[in-house]
Amino acid sequence: MSTPETQTPEARGTTPAWAGSQTDPADDPRAVAFAAAHPVRPLPATGTVDTTPISVTPAALGGLDPLWQAVVPETRTRANDIHLPISLAFAERLCRAYPEADAELVRVALVLHDTGWAHVDEERILSEGFTGDWRKAAIRFEHEAEGCKVARRVLPDLGYSAEFVDRVCEIIDGHDTRHVAYSLEDALVRDADRLWRFDHAGIAVAATWFGMTPAVYTDRLGEEIIPELITEAALAMGSADLERSRALLKTGVIR
Numbered sequence: 001m002s003t004p005e006t007q008t009p010e011a012r013g014t015t016p017a018w019a020g021s022q023t024d025p026a027d028d029p030r031a032v033a034f035a036a037a038h039p040v041r042p043l044p045a046t047g048t049v050d051t052t053p054i055s056v057t058p059a060a061l062g063g064l065d066p067l068w069q070a071v072v073p074e075t076r077t078r079a080n081d082i083h084l085p086i087s088l089a090f091a092e093r094l095c096r097a098y099p100e101a102d103a104e105l106v107r108v109a110l111v112l113h114d115t116g117w118a119h120v121d122e123e124r125i126l127s128e129g130f131t132g133d134w135r136k137a138a139i140r141f142e143h144e145a146e147g148c149k150v151a152r153r154v155l156p157d158l159g160y161s162a163e164f165v166d167r168v169c170e171i172i173d174g175h176d177t178r179h180v181a182y183s184l185e186d187a188l189v190r191d192a193d194r195l196w197r198f199d200h201a202g203i204a205v206a207a208t209w210f211g212m213t214p215a216v217y218t219d220r221l222g223e224e225i226i227p228e229l230i231t232e233a234a235l236a237m238g239s240a241d242l243e244r245s246r247a248l249l250k251t252g253v254i255r
């Protein structure tokens with residue numbers, strides 16, 4: 001694992017360590033090891049899978065309050081104050097479905113993963129971040145690098161070890177732009193990051209970002225995002241929410 005001392009200048013700056021190189025992230029030893037350890041996809045759940053509406057099980061009260069308080073300014077950009085709490089609730093659900101995962105790592109990485117949006121040019125978020133090949137837009141790399149900076153700024157004062165902070169940053173770095181997971185915890189954060197969009201609150205926010213009607217956006221969720229989900233539990237949760245949201249928003253008729 002890289003540390004601040006061993007990272008390349010690119011890793012400390014605005015570009016993830018692997019971006020700009022010719023190496024496919026799928027060839028990274030961490031990706032290869034994770035794929036080898038989990039050959040069955042979607043990844044079978046070992047614990048309880050809850051597919052009820054996410055509002056039934058909000059994120060646990062209290063435990064991460066100091067962390068939330070440290071990043072309140074960062075929650076005010078790009079609807080992070082909607083996205084992050086809902087995705088944290090999904091992350092905690094996923095940890096109950098995969099109890100072998102390090103739940104604290106998943107929860108902390110989830111809370112911080114998009115805080116970097118507050119430290120990039122806001123006008124470029126919509127102009128670059130949601131159009132064209134948006135996953136490869138420079139602004140996407142920048143928000144990942146800035147998110148790592150936020151993690152390195154706030155976590156040590158909250159008592160987290162340097163090794164834990166490195167693991168958090170390893171998940172944040174590339175969470176949107178890298179197409180493969182490096183670990184179970186990375187996979188759970190990636191799935192939780194997507195699952196909030198299937199809830200009607202996520203559809204309301206994200207359809208606007210992409211300039212789509214709810215009907216078109218829910219079609220896209222089914223065609224593009226469902227196949228990206230890594231875990232069996234996330235697939236069950238996303239599919240159940242998509243069905244509920246389509247019925248609730250009457251997307252079969254209002255199109």
Ligand SMILES: [Fe+2]
Binds near residue numbers: 143176
């Ligand atoms: Fe992101």
Ligand SMILES: [Fe+2]
Binds near residue numbers: 083113114193
């Ligand atoms: Fe996100």
